[in-house]
Amino acid sequence: MRKILRVDMSSLNISQEEINEDFKLLGGRGLADKILTTEIDPRVHPLSKDNKLIIAPGLFSGITIPSTSRLSVVSKSPLTGGIKESNVGGPVSQELGRLGFAAIIIEGRASDSFYIVRISKKGKIYLDPAKDIQGMGNNETAQNLFRVYGKQINILSIGPAGEMLLPTATVAATDQDGYPSRHAGRGGLGAVMGSKGIKAIVIEGKVKREVKCLDKALLKESIKDFSTMVVKINKMNKQYGTTSLVKFINQSNGLPTKNFSRGTFEGVEQISGERITELIKERGGKTAHGCYSGCIIKCSHVFNDKNGNHVTSKLEYETVGMLGSNLEIDDVDMIAEMDRLCGDIGIDTMELGATMGVLMESGYIPFGNAEEVIKLLEEIPKGTPLGRLVGSGCATVGKVFGCSRVPVVKGQALPSYDPRALKGMGVTFATSPMGADHTAGPVYPGMGKLDAKKPDGQVEFSKNIQSNCAILDNFGLCLYTSPSPKTMEFIIKAVKALYGEVMSRDDLADIGKQILGMEYEFDERAGLGSETDELPFFFRQETLPEIDSSFDVSSEELRSIRKYFRNK
Numbered sequence: 023m024r025k026i027l028r029v030d031m032s033s034l035n036i037s038q039e040e041i042n043e044d045f046k047l048l049g050g051r052g053l054a055d056k057i058l059t060t061e062i063d064p065r066v067h068p069l070s071k072d073n074k075l076i077i078a079p080g081l082f083s084g085i086t087i088p089s090t091s092r093l094s095v096v097s098k099s100p101l102t103g104g105i106k107e108s109n110v111g112g113p114v115s116q117e118l119g120r121l122g123f124a125a126i127i128i129e130g131r132a133s134d135s136f137y138i139v140r141i142s143k144k145g146k147i148y149l150d151p152a153k154d155i156q157g158m159g160n161n162e163t164a165q166n167l168f169r170v171y172g173k174q175i176n177i178l179s180i181g182p183a184g185e186m187l188l189p190t191a192t193v194a195a196t197d198q199d200g201y202p203s204r205h206a207g208r209g210g211l212g213a214v215m216g217s218k219g220i221k222a223i224v225i226e227g228k229v230k231r232e233v234k235c236l237d238k239a240l241l242k243e244s245i246k247d248f249s250t251m252v253v254k255i256n257k258m259n260k261q262y263g264t265t266s267l268v269k270f271i272n273q274s275n276g277l278p279t280k281n282f283s284r285g286t287f288e289g290v291e292q293i294s295g296e297r298i299t300e301l302i303k304e305r306g307g308k309t310a311h312g313c314y315s316g317c318i319i320k321c322s323h324v325f326n327d328k329n330g331n332h333v334t335s336k337l338e339y340e341t342v343g344m345l346g347s348n349l350e351i352d353d354v355d356m357i358a359e360m361d362r363l364c365g366d367i368g369i370d371t372m373e374l375g376a377t378m379g380v381l382m383e384s385g386y387i388p389f390g391n392a393e394e395v396i397k398l399l400e401e402i403p404k405g406t407p408l409g410r411l412v413g414s415g416c417a418t419v420g421k422v423f424g425c426s427r428v429p430v431v432k433g434q435a436l437p438s439y440d441p442r443a444l445k446g447m448g449v450t451f452a453t454s455p456m457g458a459d460h461t462a463g464p465v466y467p468g469m470g471k472l473d474a475k476k477p478d479g480q481v482e483f484s485k486n487i488q489s490n491c492a493i494l495d496n497f498g499l500c501l502y503t504s505p506s507p508k509t510m511e512f513i514i515k516a517v518k519a520l521y522g523e524v525m526s527r528d529d530l531a532d533i534g535k536q537i538l539g540m541e542y543e544f545d546e547r548a549g550l551g552s553e554t555d556e557l558p559f560f561f562r563q564e565t566l567p568e569i570d571s572s573f574d575v576s577s578e579e580l581r582s583i584r585k586y587f588r589n590k
């Protein structure tokens with residue numbers, strides 16, 4: 023029986039409870055949503071003791087199914103004011119699954135200082151003082167924790183941004199090399215962890231656990247077919263990482279450039295996946311690197327500087343787009359340095375890129391000037407008023423600087439896709455209960471045989487893919503296994519093999535529908551109704567010069583997605 027760990031930071035009381043039998047097929051986002059929506063009033067302040075932080079491994083975590091170690095971090099977001107699921111890779115989810123934990127609920131608020139929640143190999147829980155690591159960046163925090171608890175541990179931590187309760191703060195997770203390079207990056211959930219008084223969660227690994235499986239032959243056979251499919255569709259991802267998208271999205275006229283004023287970038291070759299891969303190889307870095315050992319896609323890589331020293335392990339497409347072309351910066355080493363700083367401070371790279379775009383558009387710093395971006399970024403851990411402003415995100419900075427072109431939905435910055443050239447992606451950004459978030463339902467050019475530049479069919483496609491993404495997040499499958507019908511078929515077979523539950527395609531779709539239904543309902547009660555399912559108006563007013571087209575999916579159609587998931 024899976025169990026739930028409850029940590030009350032007000033009383034410093036720790037308890038464990040068995041999971042409700044009705045939640046048998048819920049894990050990750052589905053289970054965390056269920057707990058949050060049942061246990062908190064959506065009107066609470068996100069940083070108050072009444073909010074809760076739920077950390078839940080996907081249902082398949084800890085089972086030897088490839089690319090399934092995804093962890094859902096869920097709470098009321100200090101950035102959007104609504105529910106937020108931020109998903110992160112690395113071995114943490116796998117280890118929690120092996121220990122039999124379905125979720126960790128962190129509630130209340132420590133009155134004095136910061137703590138480390140430590141979970142031993144035997145599943146015992148300790149609260150250790152974090153005095154010695156308070157104020158440290160994520161890298162130094164990890165090094166200290168490895169020294170104290172040994173090299174076998176896996177870590178979730180917050181950097182100075184989380185300690186300062188900034189609404190763009192991340193929760194960092196260590197990868198298989200021990201770098202805190204993976205982030206539950208979106209929605210400021212690092213600030214919620216900071217508000218509870220938790221600097222780090224340490225999970226002692228590597229636990230060995232025999233997972234019960236009712237039909238091993240069926241599981242083995244379905245994993246074989248699934249793995250073949252996943253490897254086949256991810257060849258580019260393995261070769262260049264997610265930065266393989268840089269040239270592709272540029273060719274599709276959707277690479278945000280100069281604060282979303284163009285969709286193609288002159289310096290695209292210098293920041294392309296091909297160029298980054300060349301530099302990685304020249305400098306002794308790593309390509310085809312997995313965030314945890316059980317991944318067969320391996321979209322991650324290790325980027326070194328000119329002297330061969332490690333800079334970052336996760337130069338992702340969305341980071342390169344938002345900190346590169348969006349700011350007219352074509353120097354990969356500077357982008358990598360910004361990424362390293364964001365990771366160490368614990369700040370969302372996409373939010374920072376959009377924030378800097380707005381500062382550049384307002385004339386506070388010039389476009390193309392990476393040094394100025396780094397100077398502003400370095401203000402954050404110092405806790406200066408300017409640093410706090412920059413760490414408060416794009417919407418706040420847009421207001422303070424009187425900028426009329428602020429690329430946010432529900433208070434959260436758009437990832438690196440121009441919604442006028444990728445209209446399906448725009449539908450997801452506008453309608454997701456999470457604010458603008460590509461992982462909620464990515465619609466890439468060519469998907470569903472749709473013309474990405476035309477509005478036709480985009481709403482229906484985005485609706486279905488958002489539901490399938492919620493299903494992936496429930497079971498803990500990485501997004502790159504693809505939210506496709508084939509992956510859904512695999513999940514149905516794996517559930518039958520593991521638990522003996524026979525599910526139809528409709529039963530599975532119902533899990534996705536329930537998850538999104540819960541999220542929309544929470545948002546509405548928190549004050550985010552259907553009027554928030556919109557892109558910033560400038561995307562409707564201004565045409566993207568390369569294609570002479572604006573965002574033209576009707577508001578009524580956008581709102582039909584919420585109606586569908588709310589059964590209205």
Ligand code: SF4
Nearest residue numbers: 111313317319321500
């Ligand atoms: S595809 Fe990338 S993000 Fe997904 S599990 Fe593998 S390495 Fe991690």
